[in-house]
Amino acid sequence: MALKMSDYRTTYFADWCPGCGDFGILNALQMAFTELQLPPHKTVIFSGIGCSGKTPHCIKVNGIHTLHGRTLPFAIGAKLANPELEVIAAGGDGDGLGIGAGHFVNTGRRNIDITYLIHDNRVYGLTKGQASPTLEAGLKTKAIPKPNLNAAINPVALALAAGYTFIARSYAYDVRHLKETIKKGIQHNGLALVIIQQPCPTYNDINTKEWYSGEDRADPTTGKPVPRLYKLEETGYDGVVHNPDEAFEKYLAALTKAQEWDDKIPIGVFYQNEFVPTYKDRISKRIPNYLENPPAKQIICDEECRPITSVRKMLEELTVTGLD
Amino acid sequence: MIRDEFVWMASGPQGSGVDTAANIFSRACCYGGLHVYGKREYHSNIKGLHSYFHIRVSPKEIGADVDRVDLLATFDAESIVRHIWEVSPGGGIITDRDALGTRIDSIKTLTPAFRTEFQRILENKGVKAETVSDLLDEVKKNNVKTYAVPYMEVLKEVADEIHEEQLSRLTRMINVLALGTTFGLVNYDKAPVEKAISTIFGNRPRIINMNLLALNKSYQYVKRTFGDDFGHKLEAPPTKEPRIFLQGTQAVALGKLVGGCRLQTYYPITPAADESEYLEENEILETEAEQANGSIIVMQTEDEIAAINMASGAALTGARAATSTSGPGFSLMAEGLGWAGNNEVPVVINYYQRGAPSTGLPTRHGQGDLRFAMHASHGEFPRIILCSGEIEECFYDAARVFNYAERYQMPVIHIIDKALANSNKSYRIFDPSLIRIERGQLLSEKDFKGEEYKRFQYTESGISPRVPLGTPGVVFWNTGDEHDEVGHICEEPTTRTLMYEKRMKKLDLADKEIPVEERINFFGDPDAPATVVSWGSPKGAILEAMEKLRQEGFKINFIQVRMPLPLPKEYVAEKLGKAQKKIIVEGNYTAQLAGIIREETGIAMDYFVLKWNGRPISADEVYEALKLIMQEKAPRRQVLTHGT
Numbered sequence: 028m029a030l031k032m033s034d035y036r037t038t039y040f041a042d043w044c045p046g047c048g049d050f051g052i053l054n055a056l057q058m059a060f061t062e063l064q065l066p067p068h069k070t071v072i073f074s075g076i077g078c079s080g081k082t083p084h085c086i087k088v089n090g091i092h093t094l095h096g097r098t099l100p101f102a103i104g105a106k107l108a109n110p111e112l113e114v115i116a117a118g119g120d121g122d123g124l125g126i127g128a129g130h131f132v133n134t135g136r137r138n139i140d141i142t143y144l145i146h147d148n149r150v151y152g153l154t155k156g157q158a159s160p161t162l163e164a165g166l167k168t169k170a171i172p173k174p175n176l177n178a179a180i181n182p183v184a185l186a187l188a189a190g191y192t193f194i195a196r197s198y199a200y201d202v203r204h205l206k207e208t209i210k211k212g213i214q215h216n217g218l219a220l221v222i223i224q225q226p227c228p229t230y231n232d233i234n235t236k237e238w239y240s241g242e243d244r245a246d247p248t249t250g251k252p253v254p255r256l257y258k259l260e261e262t263g264y265d266g267v268v269h270n271p272d273e274a275f276e277k278y279l280a281a282l283t284k285a286q287e288w289d290d291k292i293p294i295g296v297f298y299q300n301e302f303v304p305t306y307k308d309r310i311s312k313r314i315p316n317y318l319e320n321p322p323a324k325q326i327i328c329d330e331e332c333r334p335i336t337s338v339r340k341m342l343e344e345l346t347v348t349g350l351d
Numbered sequence: 352m353i354r355d356e357f358v359w360m361a362s363g364p365q366g367s368g369v370d371t372a373a374n375i376f377s378r379a380c381c382y383g384g385l386h387v388y389g390k391r392e393y394h395s396n397i398k399g400l401h402s403y404f405h406i407r408v409s410p411k412e413i414g415a416d417v418d419r420v421d422l423l424a425t426f427d428a429e430s431i432v433r434h435i436w437e438v439s440p441g442g443g444i445i446t447d448r449d450a451l452g453t454r455i456d457s458i459k460t461l462t463p464a465f466r467t468e469f470q471r472i473l474e475n476k477g478v479k480a481e482t483v484s485d486l487l488d489e490v491k492k493n494n495v496k497t498y499a500v501p502y503m504e505v506l507k508e509v510a511d512e513i514h515e516e517q518l519s520r521l522t523r524m525i526n527v528l529a530l531g532t533t534f535g536l537v538n539y540d541k542a543p544v545e546k547a548i549s550t551i552f553g554n555r556p557r558i559i560n561m562n563l564l565a566l567n568k569s570y571q572y573v574k575r576t577f578g579d580d581f582g583h584k585l586e587a588p589p590t591k592e593p594r595i596f597l598q599g600t601q602a603v604a605l606g607k608l609v610g611g612c613r614l615q616t617y618y619p620i621t622p623a624a625d626e627s628e629y630l631e632e633n634e635i636l637e638t639e640a641e642q643a644n645g646s647i648i649v650m651q652t653e654d655e656i657a658a659i660n661m662a663s664g665a666a667l668t669g670a671r672a673a674t675s676t677s678g679p680g681f682s683l684m685a686e687g688l689g690w691a692g693n694n695e696v697p698v699v700i701n702y703y704q705r706g707a708p709s710t711g712l713p714t715r716h717g718q719g720d721l722r723f724a725m726h727a728s729h730g731e732f733p734r735i736i737l738c739s740g741e742i743e744e745c746f747y748d749a750a751r752v753f754n755y756a757e758r759y760q761m762p763v764i765h766i767i768d769k770a771l772a773n774s775n776k777s778y779r780i781f782d783p784s785l786i787r788i789e790r791g792q793l794l795s796e797k798d799f800k801g802e803e804y805k806r807f808q809y810t811e812s813g814i815s816p817r818v819p820l821g822t823p824g825v826v827f828w829n830t831g832d833e834h835d836e837v838g839h840i841c842e843e844p845t846t847r848t849l850m851y852e853k854r855m856k857k858l859d860l861a862d863k864e865i866p867v868e869e870r871i872n873f874f875g876d877p878d879a880p881a882t883v884v885s886w887g888s889p890k891g892a893i894l895e896a897m898e899k900l901r902q903e904g905f906k907i908n909f910i911q912v913r914m915p916l917p918l919p920k921e922y923v924a925e926k927l928g929k930a931q932k933k934i935i936v937e938g939n940y941t942a943q944l945a946g947i948i949r950e951e952t953g954i955a956m957d958y959f960v961l962k963w964n965g966r967p968i969s970a971d972e973v974y975e976a977l978k979l980i981m982q983e984k985a986p987r988r989q990v991l992t993h994g995t
Contacts, residue, residue: 089826335638
């Protein structure tokens with residue numbers, strides 16, 4: 028029997044502020060799961076700390092709400108031990124690019140088959156609005172006492188440099204686009220990053236819903252707002268590497284696209300390369316039966332609790348019994 | 352004179368083959384039927400600073416280090432200067448003949464602190480020594496024999512024979528010349544030495560032959576030049592007992608594999624990393640039943656924060672998972688440890704203590720982290736701590752800690768120390784069949800019939816049945832926040848009170864259920880008037896000192912605390928209650944275990960024997976300290992200082 032969207036809902040009360048982008052992200056996730064018919068028991072969402080960290084409690088799949096910045100290590104541990112799991116990691120911009128930046132970069136080296144969502148609202152919401160690593164220098168959102176001194180990280184460029192093999196951006200208020208992007212990320216064979224632009228109605232009074240939709244700038248001829256966001260797919264941009272020879276060209280194109288912000292903000296897939304061996308491929312080369320018999324599935328003892336692992340050969344190598 | 356026990360030291364700059372020489376010497380002694388105990392000392396340095404391996408061999412099993420050296424094999428001038436006073440009367444020193452003229456003040460790697468101390472010793476002895484040769488002349492007065500071997504000349508003979516024109520290519524074999532000299536002086540059978548060389552250089556016949564040639568040339572040189580002058584003959588009683596020779600990190604790795612560990616994370620750190628590398632070398636596992644091959648995934652992470660959290664992530668899938676580290680790494684793990692405690696995750700941390708605080712003494716010994724391991728991370732949550740006291744214990748303990756972790760669903764910290772990690776020892780072969788695997792309340796698909804699963808269900812014992820991620824028919828939630836039975840965030844005071852208590856009372860259960868034999872080792876006469884208490888690697892030194900003192904008529908017993916958390920306090924109190932002299936022996940400044948015992952039992956120690964100079968406690972110095980106590984001549988606090 029097919030799973031309905033309601034099957035992915037819990038009764039947990041989502042306590043985000045009215046108008047929070049997290050509601051859109053939650054909806055998009057539940058829609059994507061429904062369309063992909065992900066079995067709840069095999070699906071795990073790991074989250075970090077902050078408003079986004081509460082997402083797993085609202086979705087009826089396994090939900091592991093971890094520590095600030097540590098979403099990725101937890102998610103990787105589970106995926107390594109049981110590669111059958113569909114693993115999604117979700118965290119804020121401060122979580123992934125500030126306190127967890129080391130994990131963000133090093134995860135790129137592994138091309139492990141998980142999907143990582145960054146809820147990017149450019150502020151630390153739950154601690155009342157401090158600047159996050161994606162807020163540009165000189166900006167002063169309403170809760171910070173002085174303009175921001177630190178420059179912003181460009182997460183798309185950073186992910187490219189780190190080795191992510193699927194990099195996309197979407198928008199929390201375009202639930203359809205976000206749902207499709209998340210689905211592509213989940214279906215990608217390798218490490219997928221989806222950066223989600225998300226207004227924080229309470230603390231970010233600069234990058235508001237109105238700002239993203241360009242209500243501050245009208246087309247002089249039509250008088251209509253000119254949205255800042257535009258869809259890469261609609262411009263003929265194709266970030267997908269179709270054969271290994273074009274990987275570098277696509278990488279450079281994505282890096283160039285990654286520089287766009289403010290007046291024109293691209294959403295959609297910047298880069299996708301499935302020719303890079305995934306982590307499970309790399310392990311399988313060394314451990315041929317890894318996928319059939321991964322750590323989580325291995326039997327380690329018999330019914331009498333006796334261990335079944337034999338270290339006979341290792342002990343032989345250490346043996347120093349006297350000569351004949 | 353045939354000596355029952357012989358102490359040899361290989362000494363030279365790092366990168367000069369000290370470890371290889373020690374390995375060959377140890378194996379050669381083992382193959383001959385001797386038991387071996389080797390202590391390794393080295394700087395936090397890749398090449399050039401001083402290092403040594405101090406090795407005791409005996410027909411009987413040995414569990415500790417002693418202070419003296421019977422035969423010191425040096426590769427350079429610095430080694431002579433550093434260890435000159437350790438050589439026992441009647442012992443010998445092997446030197447490079449070219450090193451004799453070296454002026455002591457020209458040795459750049461001698462630190463200002465060493466020079467000051469050395470000068471003080473010379474002044475106390477009334478000795479004037481400018482060169483290495485002057486020093487050797489001085490110890491000759493104590494009947495120490497010196498054997499200067501022209502390493503380069505002997506090497507030239509080797510080079511000529513194998514038609515190697517560049518002598519510099521062979522200088523890395525100076526360690527083998529020192530070995531040949533050693534075995535020549537003590538008249539040791541060459542067959543086990545040759546076997547050791549062949550084993551260590553594996554399937555590289557050219558290297559084996561070169562080394563065998565160097566061995567024989569130096570052996571012959573010694574016979575020719577010094578004959579039987581040394582007077583010690585190293586004889587080995589033949590034995591057929593199946594024995595292994597290994598270091599602590601290997602014992603831990605073996606125990607982990609038998610115990611079912613299937614995912615290990617680590618960030619490179621001394622002295623823990625050897626364990627992970629050994630696991631990775633052996634990642635594919637044979638099974639005894641008709642099962643497919645098993646495997647262990649060894650993941651080198653970006654830091655120790657990732658290491659512990661990745662291990663916890665893996666543990667949530669039902670795999671036995673662990674991470675291995677030392678003090679600085681464990682400091683970074685503190686937050687992850689708390690998460691595992693709060694979410695009742697059975698994760699294992701193998702904690703190799705070294706000299707601390709901060710980077711401290713990265714390659715040296717220390718036991719200053721017990722309190723930290725017990726209290727790391729904010730707030731209160733249960734954990735179990737098990738401390739191994741010798742290499743063999745490391746093996747069985749490394750398996751057992753997973754049982755504690757899974758039965759009580761909490762992080763378990765297995766404490767080892769540098770003296771155990773890097774020392775190596777021969778043992779009767781370990782018996783994996785003694786190990787049992789207990790997985791606690793671990794549910795599977797068949798246990799679910801559609802009802803809602805509560806990961807943190809309140810129960811009488813505090814233990815809620817656990818289920819691996821991925822089990823059909825069930826989903827669950829975890830959070831580092833306080834949570835309700837389902838695992839959702841909950842800040843209600845009633846829930847907080849109940850859930851907190853549910854977690855904490857698992858420790859009472861562990862305390863009640865885990866038999867005292869797994870937590871304490873008691874040695875000696877229960878009615879002895881003096882009781883020594885210790886934990887970790889001092890065990891071997893204490894047992895040896897106790898035996899020596901027993902022979903002299905001093906009765907002492909010994910409580911080796913293996914599980915300081917939860918401490919079997921009634922047992923400890925009962926044993927200590929009988930003692931007239933209560934003595935703590937620990938490798939730290941503040942006597943941490945003594946403090947814990949006082950906190951738990953109200954019983955205070957009478958005597959403190961402490962050491963924190965970065966070197967393990969030796970059998971000799973603990974013997975001296977205990978003897979003073981037994982003779983009523985000791986101050987309340989004695990600080991041990993042996994070690995170079």
